[in-house]
Amino acid sequence: MDSAQLALFALAVGALIGAGTVLLVGWAYRVRAIALQETSSVVPAGIGDVLAGMDDAACVLDASGLVVATSNAATRFGIRDGAVLENGELRRLVRGVRDSGASATETLRLTGGASLDPRLVSARASSVGPQLTLLVIRDVTERERLDQMRTDFVSNTSHELKTPVASVSLLAEAIESAADDAEQVRIFAARISAEASRLGQLTGRILSLSRLQAAESLSQVEPVSIDEVVAASIEAHSVQADSAGVELSRGGERGVWVRGDAQVLIEAVGNLVANAIVYSPRGSRVGVGVKVDADVVEIAVTDQGIGISDADRERIFERFYRADEARSRRTGGTGLGLSIVKHATQRHGGEVRVWSRPGRGSTFTMRLPLASAPESVLDKKSKRKTKKKRASGDARTRDARNGEFA
Incomplete structure (x- = not known):
């Protein structure tokens, strides 16, 4: 082998050794990266953004059970970054998933966090890496x-x-x-x-x-006179009031209008009047008052009856719930009246408020958005004002003439 061939052979051997070294180094780096991934508790890129966009409570935990990332809603259940899970059932669920590697879902009742009331939740735990577990908690209360x-x-x-x-x-x-x-x-x-x-x-x-x-909305929406609603509600229950020895009275502002369904509002106010009569003693009074507060119309029905306890006040708008079962049965009550009031008011974009004290009576107030009177009504008012002015002017003219001829 001459010197030229020997040089070429040496170069070939050097190239093979260099390529092998590169491959060996690359393989070593890959093995090291895999080992780091298997032992790392660093949250993979993108998971934090996903958690930030979630409405449900969610968190990522490392192998030691430490929370390393959370969604905004996680604080509802007392879950915070850098802390361990307080709830034992959630810890057990996460441990089971970490040991088996398979996802798991359980329905649990949790307490603590931002709410003291027990919350029914659907909790799902899944592995997102050898050392990390994702826990998602959906409130289904x-x-x-x-x-x-x-x-x-x-x-x-x-x-x-x-x-x-x-x-x-x-x-x-x-x-x-x-x-x-x-x-x-x-x-x-x-x-x-x-x-x-x-x-x-x-x-x-x-x-x-x-x-x-x-229905998602009212089937018929038009200007409704609150004067007519109150008058119809009182008239519909005047016989009931007379039989019970209860006086019905109407007060407050007049000429007030809302937009909605007149029949639905008459039934709602009528239910409040009927309830007030049923729970009022003989010789007492039930009042229906109307008040305008900024852009809201308040229709308040007040009685001097037995009142409602704090415990019952939380449930009186539920269907078929009766605060006084015996009295309601005796008077033929259905337990649906206040539920109808609540939904009718909500359909009109309003709310119902309750004030009550046992032995002192109750006041139910329907708050509805104020509306402008129809053009026809405004035109009639304008014409009446014009007639009054003319009549007043004619009277002054006659008085002046009488003075001249006197």
Whole structure:
């Protein structure tokens, strides 16, 4: 082998050794990177941005159970960066996922954090790396409450409908048995009529409430005179008030208008008046007052009745809930009146407020957005003012003439 061939051979061997060294170094770096990834607790890029955009409470935990990243909503459950999970059930869920490597979901009832009330949550834990675990907590308390309300509504409706139907059936049998006793027949017939009226009232209110809850908006929206709403509500319950020995009075501002459905508002205010009469002692007064507060109309129904306890005040707008079960049964109450008031007011963009003290009475106030009077009403007012001015001017002219000829 001459010197030239020997030089080429040396170069080839050097190149092979250099390439091998590069490959060996590259492989060593890759092994080191994998080892670091398997033991690192650094949150991967992008996860922090994802957590920041989440509405649910969420956090990332390292192998020691320390929180290394959180969403904004995590503080609701007392979860903070740099701290461990306070809740034992959540820690158990995360440990199980870390040990098995498989995701897991559990429904838990949690307390603590920003709310002292127990919250029903759906908690899901997933591995996002050899050393990191993602925990997402979704609050399903409201969903559970709505599901329970639907279940209760169906159950209560079935029960409430069965009662008058069963009574009518029994009374019909009693009439048949007492066919020869005219007086008993009249008594049973009157009771059948009362039960039929109660059944009609109940079904009517169920339909009203269902329409208010099902529709996204009112079917008919137009200018509504609060004077007419209050007058119709009082007139509809004047007989009830007379029978109960309760005086009905109307006060406050007049000529006030809102936009909405007149019949829905009349039913809502009427329900408040009816309730006030039922829970007022004989000889007392129920007042309906109207007040304008900035751009809001307040319709307040005040009684001097038995009042409402703090515990009942939280639930009185629930369907079929009765603060005084015995009195409500005795007077034929359905337990739907205040629920209709609440939904009717909300459909009109307003709210209902309650003030009450046991033994001192109650005040229910419907707050609705104020609206301008229709042009036709404004034109009539303008014409009446013009007529008054003309009449006044004519009177002054006659007085002047009489003075001249006197």
